[in-house]
Amino acid sequence: MKKSEINFKITLDDNHVPEKIEWQADDSGEVGLKECKSIMLSLWDKKERNTLRIDLWTKEMMVDEMKHFYYQSIITMGDAYERATNDTALANEIRDLGKKMGEKIRNERFSN
Known part of the structure; x- marks a missing residue:
């Protein structure tokens, strides 16, 4: 079975506010980290049967x-x-x- 990874690297300031968001995905066709200003990630919790969210954006957005x-x-x-x-x-x-x-x-x- 093939496995693939998606990774996020978040740089925070002293107040834990995102200054930089970078991402990389094995199957994206791109090499290395790419920068973005915002992510909106929804996950379905199998056990709890509800949605979990991660919403982040940089100060420059x-x-x-x-x-x-x-x-x-x-x-x-x-x-x-x-x-x-x-x-x-x-x-x-x-x-x-x-x-x-x-x-x-x-x-x-x-x-x-």
Whole structure:
């Protein structure tokens, strides 16, 4: 059986706030650590039957970037939900929510 690893390296300041987030995955096709500004990791606890979350972002992540990160994550969550469940109707509703968020974010940016 093949095994693959995904690793995160988080550099924290003195107050334990992320300054730098780096990641590496065996199957990514990339060599070495790649830098990112935010991670959103969801895990299903088999024993407790609930979701565990790790949400981290660096100090340099701007609010506008965070808004885009969330609406894009919701859209892709709809894609993953459809692949996992074959429930196209609810997947479309999830994607529609992401699209509505994106529209509000764009309108907010242009109204300022």
